[in-house]
Amino acid sequence: MPAPVIMILGTASSVGKSVLVAAFCRIAQRRGLRVAPFKAQNMSNNAAVTADGGEIGRSTAVQAAAAGVLPTVAMNPILIKPEGQRRSQIIVEGRPWQSLDALDYWQRKDQLWAVVTRNLDALRNSYDLVIAEGAGSPVELNLKPRDLVNMRVASYAQARTLLVGDIDSGGIFAQLLGTLMLLEPDERALIAGMLVNRFRGDPALFHDGVSILEQRAGLPVLGVIPWIHDLGLAEEDGVALxxxxxxxxxxxxxxxxxxxxxxxxxxxxxxxxxxxxxxxxxxxxxxxxxxxxxxxxxxxxxxxxxxxxxxxxxxxxxxxxxxxxxxxxxxxxxxxxxxxxxxxxxxxxxxxxxxxxxxxxxxxxxxxxxxxxxxxxxxxxxxxxxxxxxxxxxxxxxxxxxxxxxxxxxxxxxxxxxxxxxxxxxxxxxxxxxxxxxxxxxxxxxxxxxLGWQANPSASPPPPDPYERLADTVEAALASRSGEWFEGLC
CATH class of the missing domain: 3.40.50.880 (Class I glutamine amidotransferase (GATase) domain)
Known part of the structure; x- marks a missing residue:
């Protein structure tokens, strides 16, 4: 039987999806599951190389490390590397495929869907659990007809899907509730809950906000994830600079x-x-x-x-x-x-x-x-x-x-x-x-x-393993709202 899929969708780009997938991978790995990350299509010039010489997004390689497995091209079968002037090099299953402008790529998306499903199926047949990541927003209505990475993947896998919003950027209610409102009924039925990410300060101060979200969405807020300083994991997007x-x-x-x-x-x-x-x-x-x-x-x-x-x-x-x-x-x-x-x-x-x-x-x-x-x-x-x-x-x-x-x-x-x-x-x-x-x-x-720098032997010891620190922080935030829900999803 194919492994279940948990899907992490965001209300926009750079809301922390990649880091949360890494956290979920480490949490699952610590519970004895063989887990793999998956992102059908990634757009990034921050890349990594697999053991067989394939090219994938750097953030996916980080997630594989969090899961304790070697990264493979199946985990990120399509990588778009922008070259400027609206053209990108398209990497398919780890190898350069074509260099296309946006319109040409848009017209080829249907033929690439088979690439997505083939690699997702391979992971589901090889692991106990797959943690999939979306890209940008799942409700860009002009882009949805040829979606390769968001709700089309969630629907194909019948994934238990979590929606993430970034409270630090503001507008968390519009982010989460607006996204849910624009989903089709069958898509919304896949959403298991919401995550409020990058909260600064005492989460108790957002207690009323949680109640408002849950009342209006009819879905649980499964966690309020704090802002994690100096985590030290590779970023996916140049926005991070x-x-x-x-x-x-x-x-x-x-x-x-x-x-x-x-x-x-x-x-x-x-x-x-x-x-x-x-x-x-x-x-x-x-x-x-x-x-x-x-x-x-x-x-x-x-x-x-x-x-x-x-x-x-x-x-x-x-x-x-x-x-x-x-x-x-x-x-x-x-x-x-x-x-x-x-x-x-x-x-x-x-x-x-x-x-x-x-x-x-x-x-x-x-x-x-x-x-x-x-x-x-x-x-x-x-x-x-x-x-x-x-x-x-x-x-x-x-x-x-x-x-x-x-x-x-x-x-x-x-x-x-x-x-x-x-x-x-x-x-x-x-x-x-x-x-x-x-x-x-x-x-x-x-x-x-x-250059004249001197190492300080009395400097503070190195910080703990960033994957452990990340998993501890996210798991504590999840547990505060939903107990042992993670096992239920697995």
């Missing part, structure tokens, strides 16, 4: 240039978690003032990012910047001498001069590299330190007689001997393709120390 701000009293500042179509910005979360480090996302050259280092992150459209840097005046600012300069993936390509896209792999294609800060050139081709890798560092600050991470890129970067950042010894569990990246000026300027490089402790702290 609006909430990332450096503490005013922070010490060493690192600036990350917020490029158009920024990708995999969670690469830098391990830096932000170090005591005495302030991570600042910047969009103008004058915001580099006072920073000890500047990082160019990944981007889904390198040539567009190059033009943006020039238009914003970053060329001169970066060339005269006195501190460390780093590029990861697309940022590495931008630091080079030239960027060539003769086949129009990213949008309209073309050629451009890079920033000229590293002696490398990049050329794009249709083949995409998505790999989990292991290796060791070759840099002055972390020579021979172990490294692990992943690659997601379509460009190939090359140069003569360069100093590599890393030697890759394993790719997708196969032995390899490949140099990645380039550094110059004793490591002041460097770049590489390795996403997740700052998650490697020795490499990260060695680089920070080269």
């Amino acid at each position: 609006e909430r990332k701000a450096a503490p005013a009293s922070a010490g060493l500042t690192i600036a990350v240039v917020q490029l158009p179509a920024i990708a995999n910005f969670d690469d830098f979360d391990p830096l932000a978690r170090e005591p005495g480090i302030a991570l600042r996302y910047v969009e103008r050259p004058e915001q580099l003032a006072g920073a000890r280092a500047v990082i160019l992150p990944g981007t889904k459209h390198t040539l567009a990012a190059r033009a943006w840097l020039h238009e914003r005046g970053f060329d001169a600012a970066l060339r005269s910047f006195p501190g460390a300069i780093v590029g990861i993936c697309g940022g590495y390509q931008l630091l080079g001498v030239s960027i060539s896209d003769p086949e129009g792999v990213e949008g309209g294609g073309g050629n451009a001069a890079g920033l000229g800060l590293l002696p490398v050139n990049t050329s794009f081709s249709q083949s995409k590299r998505t790999l989990q890798v292991h290796g060791r560092a070759c840099t002055p600050w972390a020579n021979a330190a172990p490294l692990e991470g992943y690659e997601i890129h379509m460009g190939r970067t090359y140069g003569d007689e360069i100093n590599p950042v890393a030697i890759i010894t394993t790719r997708d569990q196969q032995a390899s001997q490949h140099f990645d990246g380039c550094y110059r000026e004793a490591g002041r300027i460097w770049g590489c393709y390795l996403h997740g490089i700052f998650a490697n402790h020795a490499f990260r702290q060695g680089w920070l120390q080269s």
Whole structure:
């Protein structure tokens, strides 16, 4: 018999659905269930690589980690990666499928429904429970006829469905009650209850609000989930960058240039978690003032990012910047001498001069590299330190007689001997393709120390496992309203 499905729907984007799915996955895992996350269609440039080289949304990989299982492409069979100018690369079952504009994709949704159901069925036949996530709002009435991810999935699986609203953004009554009002009767019948997310302060102050919601909706409020500070989980949407701000009293500042179509910005979360480090996302050259280092992150459209840097005046600012300069993936390509896209792999294609800060050139081709890798560092600050991470890129970067950042010894569990990246000026300027490089402790702290940062041996101990902390918080909030309802859903 196929496993049951719990579905988490939101009243809008960025109401906390992804984090709550991770919480439910860990709660179920702690109760002895083999549980898998599922998101039929994800739109994000924050991606992860599965063990077999497939590409899925980063938030789904986080949810799989919360569930204690390896992520697979079945958990996120369709990934839309925006490239700018209303075009996106469509990843189907982990591999690039087509690059389409919004209208072309809209017209192909019906043929992709079979992809969704095939992968959901496979998960239901392999696990005890599936926790599915919606996207945006389930009642965007102009989009519902070709829905792939919200009520169509819930109806197909006959999922016990929870509706989440974000009280911190305001309008919680309109969010929840308005969404319920716009659902069709058979869809509303699937809703098991409501969750009020991101409550600041004492939940007892919202007791009357709970009563009003329950009376008007005819459904229980199953929990009032508190705002969870500094959880440290990878975010799905670039919207999250609006909430990332450096503490005013922070010490060493690192600036990350917020490029158009920024990708995999969670690469830098391990830096932000170090005591005495302030991570600042910047969009103008004058915001580099006072920073000890500047990082160019990944981007889904390198040539567009190059033009943006020039238009914003970053060329001169970066060339005269006195501190460390780093590029990861697309940022590495931008630091080079030239960027060539003769086949129009990213949008309209073309050629451009890079920033000229590293002696490398990049050329794009249709083949995409998505790999989990292991290796060791070759840099002055972390020579021979172990490294692990992943690659997601379509460009190939090359140069003569360069100093590599890393030697890759394993790719997708196969032995390899490949140099990645380039550094110059004793490591002041460097770049590489390795996403997740700052998650490697020795490499990260060695680089920070080269900037003048000092580890504090008397610093507070690291926070508890974020998945356990998340599950504890959410489970306590659920129990306060509904006892042991979770077992009933399972």
